[in-house]
Amino acid sequence: MGESKNARSLQWRQSKWSNCLLMAAVIALFVLPAARAQQETEQKGLDQGNYNIKQSIEFGGRLTSTSGNENVYDTFVNLQQGARLLGFTTEMHSLDHHATMFDRLYFSNFGYGGDPNEVSRLRISKNKLYGFDGLFRKDENFWNYPLLANPLNPTTPFANGPAGFGPPACDSCVISSSPHLFSTRRKLGDYSLLLLPESKIRFRVGYSRNIVAGPGFSTIHEGTEQALFENYMNTVNTYRVGVDYRVLPRTNISYDQIWNYYKGGTGATDPFLNPLFRLSNGATVDPGVSLNAGASQPCGGTFLATGFLNPACNSAFSYLNSRRTRTNTPTEQLSMQSNYWKAWELSARLSYSAGDTNVFGFNENFFGRVSRNNLRNDGFTGPVQGRRVAASADFGATWQITNRLSFIDSFHFLNWHDTVQFLSSECSFFSPNLLTPANVFATAVTLPLTCTPPAGANAGTPVHSASSGPDISLPNLSRFFKQDEKTNLSALEYQFSPRLGARVGFRYRDRTIADGNFTSGTFVFFPNLQNSRTPPAPYNTDANGAPVTCPAANNVGLNGPCFLTMAGQGDTSETPIHEYGGLFGLWVRPTTDWQVRFDMELASADNSYTRISPRQWQEYRVRTKYKAASWLNLQGSVVIWEGRNNVAQTNDLQHNRRLWSLRLYPADRKIRDGNRL
């Protein structure tokens, strides 16, 4: 997190020993090809017992010397000093293919010792008995990009501001590092075991584990943008069990049961209470990361003549946000593949997933001030429950009509829908400024929710503004989101000769995207202004778009709280999209050493879901390879994609033209590239 003193410039200065390293590298450049050529000859390995063993190990060390901003180095490079295991590989295979425990073993590793990427792979197999594949990967990501030269950084000094913020300059106003910096660690483990791989019935079991752990930083928009410290850990465990059954020659049926369990745990706090930002009562606050006197952020007249922060400003004393998300998704999958019939090759897959998601322990507490609505304390909680159901059916067929002509068809169906509900409850307390604690309204009326008064609160009438929301909110939101998709691709392929082939095809895709929401809720408005404030969106307007306020008729007693119960309201929408595309492809092999491939797609759609989703698009791809000599290969490619959504008021046009790429490489694979984008 700490930055070097010379953070404004990024200069790489080479010390004496790094110059020596450079020279060594130049020498190595001449020497290594010979060594490499030796290495590339087939390694014989060592025969020991019933095994042939090949092993290689590459130790090394990194000597790193950096100056300038270390965060930049860690963001872009992050290769730190120290000893490393650059590569370790062991391969064993049984000489007679009939060893006791295993016939083949492959164990490979790299990156250990502190590199940001560490990978291990283990494969063990015994013919006809089992095959195990394990892969473990760990990577570290650091991100903190200095924003010193960011033109958005304000420079206007704050009148009466503390040192660094006030006239003549506002050097401290600039955001010197990424507000959303993070230092995450991801661990990915994939393990699978195949039993009886060559028998009629094969069994498969597997397990995957994916962990992403923070910490990171984020921001929350509560009047201003307060920086938050997030300590999170998300874990996904996936368990797989499957069986393959060869029912007929060249015909397999497979069944898989997969269980996916996601655990998301996130907590965020605001630890950035800067002693420079004090109220007149001595309390420190966080006015957020947007410090821009020119734009009145966090407020106009941010500092009083006394140097204290204006108590009418947006600021936070503290913030806490925590939740535990759990998503449990079992999936059943049935698939088959057959080339039993001479002229046909078939494959199909059916799958069904129905998963539940729950957010437990959601709790958000804000203690500070939002000047727009006088919010002083806010407690927000409630459970989230959801369900995702996805059903898919895929079918593919190849019909070999003649020796040269074949017809292929590939059909994909997917229907998924998400339904999620949030039953929230929110207690809000209001005050006119940061120095005045919130007033707690005392009433004998039975309220739908008991709110715990914040520390230091006084009994009295809350001081609302016209923009203040309800004092108590109990909204119920239910959302529905769905997509139904069918895609069919059919094509005819004709092979004129072993050197020339072409295909023409047609792709059809039909999508229907639907969403809906249903909302209801109860809101309580305490005096004052209980009859002129509005509930939050989407409850703030009626069916005609007119603002909704709590009518005086709903007041309990004279000048008492107003209860507003919103009848359920909902809306739905549906977007159908039909896409049609023509495909053409051609491959040519003029000589044994030269091959050219070309394919294109021209497509259009009668609708689009977003403005940047094209209604017409075209893609052209050409790739060629030529082996000019045993020591020289030439290779090139051109890829052009263009899409447009040229309806009125949108006229979106996008293209991605990778006009040419050229690669020259001799047989020893030292590669020289040229690209033009």
Add this chain to the structure above:
Amino acid sequence: MSFLRARVPLLLAGLWIVALLSVAMWGAAAAADDSNSKSANKSGKSKPKQEAALKYTRATDASLYVGTETCKTCHEDMPSKDFYKNYEASPHFVTTLDTKKGPEWHGCESCHGPGKAHVEGGGDKTKIFSFKGVSAAEASARCLDCHQTGQEHSNFARSAHLQNNVGCNDCHSPHHARESQFLMKEKTPQLCYGCHLETKQQFTRTFHHRVNEGLVQCSDCHNPHGGFQSRQLRVTASQDTTCFKCHSDKAGPFVFEHAPVKTEGCVSCHTPHGNSNPRLLKRAQVNLLCLECHAFSADAGAPATPTFHNQAQKYQACTMCHTSIHGSNTDQFFFKP
């Protein structure tokens, strides 16, 4: 032009139907021709017709096979030194140990077909199947005869690779593999870059998935053997985009979905291979991407950006406030998770 554009789907569909009918008639005629040829062949009046090129059918007559040991007599060091020894060490050698299946499944002849004529012809190359000089489909048909089982390979016949004449032997080398694992010709991603050269430059951009570093493989996201998704992309078990395998916190479902994430996919906003934007966004500046949809328009697919979002100020970084842009359970404006 608009008249033509409006009719492009109809024109394409019409052309397709015409082509389909033509081919169906042609196919029927060709099938009849095949049938006539076979009849003629049985009566010995015609030369044998070439075996179906795109489908491998093993000859089951055991007398046509000579066995691997016979192959070894010539091919021990031919065409390269230790040729047979390398084969002995390869996984394919186990086929010679199978005692249950017939000789057409054993050793060299399992792939190259019966060798008797080749041997009797004094090593006549025209009398045994060689993988050189044949199309990818024809060569791959022989591999798939054993390797098509399992979900990984089950769609190779319809894969974009095979349709572009990229067959098994373009990536795998049974006799000269540089990589022992899966008999690959080369390590990935260099192997993939061998054709997808334009992709290589994407992975050399400042911010990219760590493919070149060896952490991520092309095959983590794409199935090189084909599938039912475009770009041969993989999907998760619950049919979600493959991105959610690692970026699982973006999968939801959420109370408030940023709908295009689910319907148009991550690539609607991101370039997954690499980009100059730290979050792999399609545009270098965040708001330029957001505004492409969230701008005022009568075609109101997405809510317009409020007028108080001054684009000259901090609002250029939309995600400074809309931090949970992929979806939120608690805030319809994505201000919090």
